[in-house]
Amino acid sequence: MTAITEVGLEMWRILLDSSPYIILGIVVAGCIKVFINQDFISRHLRYGRYRSVIKASLFGIPLPL
Amino acid sequence: MLPAAASFKKQGANKGALASFLVSTPESGVDSIAITYALLDPIMTVARPLAAFVTGISAGLLENTLNWEAAPDDDGPASLNVTGGGKNSVEEKIPFTARFLHGLRYGFKEIWADIALWFFVGLFLAGIITVYMPESLSQMILGGGIVALLAMLLMGMPIYICATASTPIAAAFLLKGASPGAVLVFLLVGPATNMTSLSVLIRILGKMGTVRYLSVIAVVSILFGLGLDGVYNYFDIEAHAVISEMRETLPYWLKLGSAIVLILLFCQHLLDQYRLRRMKRRKNQFIADFPMVDSQIKSKQGNRQVPVFVEPHRKSKGQKKEKG
Numbered sequence: 001m002t003a004i005t006e007v008g009l010e011m012w013r014i015l016l017d018s019s020p021y022i023i024l025g026i027v028v029a030g031c032i033k034v035f036i037n038q039d040f041i042s043r044h045l046r047y048g049r050y051r052s053v054i055k056a057s058l059f060g061i062p063l064p065l
Numbered sequence: 066m067l068p069a070a071a072s073f074k075k076q077g078a079n080k081g082a083l084a085s086f087l088v089s090t091p092e093s094g095v096d097s098i099a100i101t102y103a104l105l106d107p108i109m110t111v112a113r114p115l116a117a118f119v120t121g122i123s124a125g126l127l128e129n130t131l132n133w134e135a136a137p138d139d140d141g142p143a144s145l146n147v148t149g150g151g152k153n154s155v156e157e158k159i160p161f162t163a164r165f166l167h168g169l170r171y172g173f174k175e176i177w178a179d180i181a182l183w184f185f186v187g188l189f190l191a192g193i194i195t196v197y198m199p200e201s202l203s204q205m206i207l208g209g210g211i212v213a214l215l216a217m218l219l220m221g222m223p224i225y226i227c228a229t230a231s232t233p234i235a236a237a238f239l240l241k242g243a244s245p246g247a248v249l250v251f252l253l254v255g256p257a258t259n260m261t262s263l264s265v266l267i268r269i270l271g272k273m274g275t276v277r278y279l280s281v282i283a284v285v286s287i288l289f290g291l292g293l294d295g296v297y298n299y300f301d302i303e304a305h306a307v308i309s310e311m312r313e314t315l316p317y318w319l320k321l322g323s324a325i326v327l328i329l330l331f332c333q334h335l336l337d338q339y340r341l342r343r344m345k346r347r348k349n350q351f352i353a354d355f356p357m358v359d360s361q362i363k364s365k366q367g368n369r370q371v372p373v374f375v376e377p378h379r380k381s382k383g384q385k386k387e388k389g
Binding site for chain 2: 003006007008010011014015016017018019020021022023024025026027028029030031032033034035038039041042045046049050052053054055056057058059060061062063064
């Protein structure tokens with residue numbers, strides 16, 4: 001019983017610490033989704049043997065999931 | 066992430082760019098960067114997206130160096146411009162605040178719904194690790210050196226855990242004395258590779274492409290793990306001490322408020338799912354009672370609607386092409 005409450009407490013503690021940052025991340029991610037359209041990205045992934053690779057990796061960093 | 070990559074492929078993105086995108090997107094995102102800052106330390110917060118960027122580039126460059134098929138130049142750009150221009154003009158009409166609000170709603174509803182369940186699983190595992198995992202064991206296996214990195218690689222490759230959800234687990238490992246390099250390997254490999262996405266990867270990159278993709282991820286992650294351990298040793302920082310320090314930064318009311326908001330949003334999402342499922346079940350029952358009539362009506366409606374809806378669209382496209 002004590003072990004279970006300990007696990008629960010630890011979960012709660014981590015949740016408290018991360019929640020404000022998760023909300024920040026979600027808000028920014030939502031804005032990225034709305035303000036940058038897929039065609040824009042896809043246009044950049046078409047051209048250039050090496051340039052397109054670097055751009056693809058750069059685009060991928062902020063995008064969630 | 067995988068559907069986005071599939072649609073990029075349709076629109077003519079090359080394999081290297083796709084591989085690169087498929088590595089760096091799951092390995093890092095604004096949400097996971099924010100939570101890494103919250104639960105781990107600033108070095109880790111920088112190392113994670115940097116490693117994702119380099120891993121992505123390595124995978125993509127290898128792919129495009131070995132087999133390069135240039136995208137067909139003729140028909141591609143024209144069709145792209147038509148769709149792109151159309152979408153842009155539609156989106157420009159929406160005012161900034163409305164779009165911003167839409168983004169907020171998308172973030173809180175869709176993105177959080179995608180992450181939430183995984184995140185709570187991650188929290189649970191983190192709790193289990195902190196309470197049950199004996200420190201001696203984790204220090205012995207994960208304490209440092211190449212063995213720790215390989216152990217994390219073996220553990221992270223087959224499982225799926227999204228970047229945000231893997232962060233609390235990583236924090237728990239660090240608190241138990243795992244080396245920062247080993248934890249970074251877990252953070253990189255966990256989200257980037259898993260059993261279920263294999264078939265999709267093979268379809269997008271091909272068999273050999275997938276093998277190369279996985280080996281590049283493994284090798285670069287291990288190298289970054291070694292490098293990160295080196296950085297911590299050089300500056301003589303103990304990751305685990307920094308983590309305990311990081312935890313006292315924000316006011317309590319903000320933490321509590323955000324936690325409650327996230328939990329309530331998750332409950333609402335579960336409720337929505339439940340309602341949707343119940344509605345679907347009812348619909349199925351209704352169709353089962355009148356199968357012929359219902360499907361006939363639907364197909365007739367479909368047949369009638371299609372030509373009416375499509376024809377003006379086609380005409381307008383044709384006119385555009387003629388003008389151009």
